[in-house]
Amino acid sequence: MEYVSIAFQLIVGVSILNVWLIQANKPTPWRGGSAKTIKEEFEAYGLPGWSLYVIGFLKVTLAIALISAIWFPVLLKPAALGLAFLLTGSVLMHFKIKDPIKKSFPAFLFLVLCWFLAFVV
Numbered sequence: 001m002e003y004v005s006i007a008f009q010l011i012v013g014v015s016i017l018n019v020w021l022i023q024a025n026k027p028t029p030w031r032g033g034s035a036k037t038i039k040e041e042f043e044a045y046g047l048p049g050w051s052l053y054v055i056g057f058l059k060v061t062l063a064i065a066l067i068s069a070i071w072f073p074v075l076l077k078p079a080a081l082g083l084a085f086l087l088t089g090s091v092l093m094h095f096k097i098k099d100p101i102k103k104s105f106p107a108f109l110f111l112v113l114c115w116f117l118a119f120v121v
Helices: 002-022 038-045 049-068 073-096 101-119
Strands: none
Touching (some): 002 049, 049 073
């Protein structure tokens, strides 16, 4: 179970860091609406400009904490729950703008993995 937990932590953590730090200004198949960047995605959701920075800071910080929890297990549950909360918002935003289910799949998958990490491990 320890290796499964580590794998899930790395999958979720590295994926979120990739989205926010490497792919932020690049189009992906999972962006909301017709957005090509994270900024455009937040605009498509009708969110205020400042929310991009707050949510980005929280997601990057929690992703780093989730990865750090491999060595500092006390971080696991708070990081996983914090990300689960934010990922729930991500899924809801896709539904809000009536995106096809496929666009919310990564957020939903990471949400499930975070719930697993918070309550099963």
